[in-house]
Amino acid sequence: xxxxIEGLFSRYxxxxxxxxxxxxxxxxxxxxxxxxxxxxxxxxxxxxxxVRERINGxxxxxxxxxxxxxSNVCKNLCKFCAFGRQEGDDNAFEMTISQxxxxxxxxxxEPISEIHIVGGCHxxxxxxxxxxxxxxxxxxxxxxxxxxxxxxxxAHIAEVGGKGVEETLQDLMASGxxxxxxxxxxxxxxxxRERLCPEKLSGEAWLEVAKTAHRMGIAxxxxxxxxxxxxxxxxxxxxxxxxxxxxxxGGFMCFIPLSFHPKNTGLSTLSQxxxxxxLKTIAxxxxxxxxxxxxxxxxxxxxxxxxxIALSFGADDLDGTVLEEKITHMAGAETEKALSRTEIERLIxxxxxxxxxxxxxxxxxx
Ligand code: V47
Numbered sequence: 522x523x524x525x526i527e528g529l530f531s532r533y534x535x536x537x538x539x540x541x542x543x544x545x546x547x548x549x550x551x552x553x554x555x556x557x558x559x560x561x562x563x564x565x566x567x568x569x570x571x572v573r574e575r576i577n578g579x580x581x582x583x584x585x586x587x588x589x590x591x592s593n594v595c596k597n598l599c600k601f602c603a604f605g606r607q608e609g610d611d612n613a614f615e616m617t618i619s620q621x622x623x624x625x626x627x628x629x630x631e632p633i634s635e636i637h638i639v640g641g642c643h644x645x646x647x648x649x650x651x652x653x654x655x656x657x658x659x660x661x662x663x664x665x666x667x668x669x670x671x672x673x674x675x676a677h678i679a680e681v682g683g684k685g686v687e688e689t690l691q692d693l694m695a696s697g698x699x700x701x702x703x704x705x706x707x708x709x710x711x712x713x714r715e716r717l718c719p720e721k722l723s724g725e726a727w728l729e730v731a732k733t734a735h736r737m738g739i740a741x742x743x744x745x746x747x748x749x750x751x752x753x754x755x756x757x758x759x760x761x762x763x764x765x766x767x768x769x770x771g772g773f774m775c776f777i778p779l780s781f782h783p784k785n786t787g788l789s790t791l792s793q794x795x796x797x798x799x800l801k802t803i804a805x806x807x808x809x810x811x812x813x814x815x816x817x818x819x820x821x822x823x824x825x826x827x828x829x830i831a832l833s834f835g836a837d838d839l840d841g842t843v844l845e846e847k848i849t850h851m852a853g854a855e856t857e858k859a860l861s862r863t864e865i866e867r868l869i870x871x872x873x874x875x876x877x878x879x880x881x882x883x884x885x886x887x
Pocket of ligand 1: 601602603604671701702703704705706707742743744746777779780781782783786819822840848849852
C-alpha cells in the first residue's frame with residue numbers, strides 16, 4: 522500500500538479495519554458504525570472491493586427474469602410504501618389467475634429463467650389462490666424457477682390458511698415455489714417498525730420465517746430499506762441480525778440494500794438518498810455480511826449509473842432484465858423499467874467486470 526493510501530486509512534481511523542479485511546476477520550458493530558460515518562467514501566469502497574474480488578473476482582451476475590406483482594391490496598399499508606392500497610380503493614388491483622397466466626404466456630418466446638412474484642398482504646384472497654397461481658405459472662413455464670412471496674407474505678398466507686409456516690411452505694413448494702425473495706425485512710428495529718409499519722410482521726418473525734425456509738432447504742434473499750428515519754446504528758444492527766441468522770442456517774443467497782423512494786408515500790417530505798449514501802451502504806453491507814456470497818445493486822432503485830459504479834463498491838450482482846416493476850416506480854422512481862441482456866452486459870463490461878448470466882440459485886448459465 523502506498524504511503525499516501527496508508528496515511529489516509531490512518532487519518533480516518535481505518536487502519537485496523539484494513540488489516541482485519543485483509544485477514545478475512547469479522548468486523549464488529551462499532552467498526553460497522555465507523556465505516557458508515559467515514560466521510561471518505563473511496564476508502565470504504567477500497568475495503569469493500571477487496572472482499573468483493575476475494576469472493577467473486579470480476580464476475581458480475583445478472584438474471585433474465587420477469588416480475589409479476591399480482592395485487593397491491595394490502596392490510597399493512599406501511600408509511601414508506603406507495604404501492605399498497607386498501608381493498609376497494611380507486612387504484613387497487615388484483616390480477617385474476619387467468620390474467621397472470623396471460624402475462625406469463627406473453628413472454629414465452631423469451632429465455633426467462635426466473636419468475637419473481639410478489640404482492641401485498643391481501644385481506645381476502647383465499648389460501649388456494651396462492652397455491653393455484655404457482656401451479657398455473659409452473660404449468661406454463663415448467664423450466665422457470667419461481668421466486669415468490671416475501672417472508673411477510675408467507676406469514677400472511679399461513680395465517681389465511683390457518684396453517685403453520687412450515688406446512689404452508691410445504692404446500693407452496695409442492696405447487697412450484699423455488700425460493701423466497703428478500704423483501705419485507707425493511708429495518709428490523711422495533712422503533713422504526715412501530716413508526717412506519719406497525720401492522721407488519723416483526724423483525725424477529727421475519728427472521729424466523731426465513732430460517733424455517735432455510736431449514737426446509739428453501740433458499741432466500743434478504744433486503745434492508747434505508748434512507749428514511751433509521752439511524753446508522755439501526756442499519757448496522759440490521760446487518761448483524763442477518764449475519765447471525767446466516768451463521769445459523771447458511772440459507773441466504775444474496776443481500777439487497779433498497780434505497781427509499783419517497784414520492785407518493787406517507788414520507789413524501791423526505792428526500793431521496795444520494796449516490797454517496799447508496800454506494801456507502803452497499804460497501805458497508807459487503808464488509809459486514811462476511812457470510813453472504815452475493816450483494817446486489819438493484820438497478821431499478823439505484824438507477825443504472827449508480828448500480829454500475831456499485832460494482833466497484835462491493836456489489837457483484839445487478840439483478841436482471843425485470844419488466845413491469847411497480848413497487849419502486851409507483852414511489853416515483855424515474856429509472857428504467859426494463860433492460861435488455863445486451864444493455865446489462867454492456868453496463869458490466871464498461872465497468873471492467875465479467876458478465877455472467879445466472880439462474881436464481883446462482884448456477885452459471887452458458
Ligand atoms: O419489501 C417498498 C421495498 C420491497 C418502497 O429478493 C420500497 O432479489 C424503496 O424486496 N422505496 C420489494 N423501496 C422489492 C424487493 C426486491 C426487489 C428486487 C429483488 C429482490 C430479491 C427483492 O421494496 C419491499 C420494501 O422493502 N419498498 N416501498 C419505496 N417507496
